[in-house]
Structure formats: C-alpha cells, structure tokens
Amino acid sequence: xxxxxxxxIVDWLREQVKISHxxxxxxxxxxxxxxSVVANLIKRAxxxxxxxxxxxxxxxxxxxxxxxxxxxxxxxxxVEIELSDAHTSIFDQAIKALGSSQPTKQLTDGNLRAxxxxxxxxxxSSELGYLVAGTDNAAELYTGYFTKYGDGGVDxxxxxxxxxxxxxEWAKHLNVPxxxxxxxxxxxxxxxxxxxxxxxxxxxxxxAFLQGKKVTDEELEIIERMNRVTEHKRNMPPxxxxxx
Numbered sequence: 001x002x003x004x005x006x007x008x009i010v011d012w013l014r015e016q017v018k019i020s021h022x023x024x025x026x027x028x029x030x031x032x033x034x035x036s037v038v039a040n041l042i043k044r045a046x047x048x049x050x051x052x053x054x055x056x057x058x059x060x061x062x063x064x065x066x067x068x069x070x071x072x073x074x075x076x077x078x079v080e081i082e083l084s085d086a087h088t089s090i091f092d093q094a095i096k097a098l099g100s101s102q103p104t105k106q107l108t109d110g111n112l113r114a115x116x117x118x119x120x121x122x123x124x125s126s127e128l129g130y131l132v133a134g135t136d137n138a139a140e141l142y143t144g145y146f147t148k149y150g151d152g153g154v155d156x157x158x159x160x161x162x163x164x165x166x167x168x169e170w171a172k173h174l175n176v177p178x179x180x181x182x183x184x185x186x187x188x189x190x191x192x193x194x195x196x197x198x199x200x201x202x203x204x205x206x207x208a209f210l211q212g213k214k215v216t217d218e219e220l221e222i223i224e225r226m227n228r229v230t231e232h233k234r235n236m237p238p239x240x241x242x243x244x
Contacts, residue, residue: 005170006041006044009159013042014046026052032180033181034159035067038135040176042133043074050077057087058084069180079124115150133155136159136160145199152233
C-alpha cells in the first residue's frame with residue numbers, strides 16, 4: 001500500500017516539474033525525518049536532476065552528519081552551504097540597530113536561520129532551474145508549525161497530506177537511515193530544540209485530532225490556538241481594497 005502511494009507522489013512530482021517548465025527538484029536536508037522522506041521521493045522522480053542542500057547554521061554537527069547520511073543512502077548529489085557567519089552578521093546588526101545588546105526572543109534568532117536557509121535554497125534553484133520542495137507534513141501545516149518565508153517558502157509540498165506517523169512509516173519503507181528515524185523531530189532552530197517541547201503538544205495528538213479522534217481538552221486548546229494564530233501563514237498577504 002505504501003509503495004503505491006509513493007509511486008503516486010513520484011508521478012505527481014514529475015508532473016509538477018513538467019507544468020512549471022523547470023529542470024528538476026531540490027530539497028534542504030536537515031537530517032530530520034521529513035526532509036529525508038522528501039529527498040527519497042525526489043530522487044525517485046528525478047534520479048539525475050535532483051540535489052540535496054545541507055545548510056548548517058550554528059547547528060549541532062549531528063544534523064549535518066545525518067543529512068549527509070541521507071543523501072548518501074539514496075545516492076543523491078548534495079552541496080553544503082555554511083550559514084553561521086551570515087546569520088551572525090545579520091542578527092547582530094539587527095539587534096544593535098534596535099538599540100539593544102541582547103535579543104529578547106529566542107524565536108527571532110531561530111526564524112532568521114530558517115529564512116537564511118530559504119534564501120540559500122532559492123539561490124541554488126535559480127541557478128539550476130529547479131523547484132524547491134518543502135518538507136511540511138499535515139500536522140505542521142494545520143498548526144502553522146513552520147517559519148513564514150523560511151521553511152514555509154517553497155514551491156511544492158510532497159508530503160503535506162501525510163500525518164507525522166505516516167512520515168515515519170514512509171521513512172522505514174524508503175530505507176531512511178535508522179539514526180534519522182530514531183532522532184526526536186526538531187526544526188533545528190536552536191541547540192536542544194525539539195518540535196514537541198516547543199509546541200507543547202505531541203505529534204500523536206495532532207495526528208489524532210486531524211483524523212477526528214478524541215484528544216484531551218488541553219491538547220485541543222493548543223492545537224486550535226496554533227491553527228488560529230497562524231492562519232496568515234497559509235494565505236497570501238492581504239491586498240489593500242480597490243479604490244472607490
């Protein structure tokens with residue numbers, strides 16, 4: 001059953017490249033489960049016209065090691081762009097411009113990392129004429145658990161219909177390295193960050209909610225609040241009305 005669904009998405013990826021008149025697809029490799037599954041899908045769709053991009057940004061070295069392991073496991077060409085210095089330059093100047101010596105929000109730092117990665121991906125995609133594949137799954141899209149114009153800035157979303165549990169099932173089917181399957185999901189926004197700790201709710205609970213199953217009142221409140229306050233991420237920016 002999984003193989004049939006994989007083949008369906010692979011065909012869909014080929015169609016997206018065809019209708020967009022592009023040459024192939026790339027994905028940012030974080031060393032996480034979602035990007036690993038997407039990497040395997042685009043490799044199947046375009047064996048000779050895909051590339052993985054490893055984007056360390058003050059990251060744990062294990063992230064890079066796992067990302068490279070994924071590329072090597074599926075025989076995907078990859079490149080690496082180190083973004084730590086660029087992040088430091090922009091972030092420090094922005095904080096100083098505000099008249100402060102220290103940032104007040106950790107998320108400000110993390111979101112800049114995500115947006116730098118997006119810029120690097122589109123620099124490469126522009127050179128190659130490739131689409132940028134996103135890595136968000138159904139749970140992340142519903143809750144808005146992605147950075148606006150960061151990991152949310154992509155051309156296509158191959159696994160947006162998959163629950164987090166299904167992503168893990170596909171990863172096993174696609175022979176993603178066990179080291180990646182075993183690690184706790186993380187957006188890599190700062191050292192020690194994990195998705196579930198930051199959200200305050202588990203992926204299992206979000207999956208259950210999206211499947212119409214019962215969750216606790218506390219889980220329901222968190223999921224609905226996240227969906228409500230991130231609605232702007234799922235829509236184009238509002239336009240001023242036409243002149244009367």
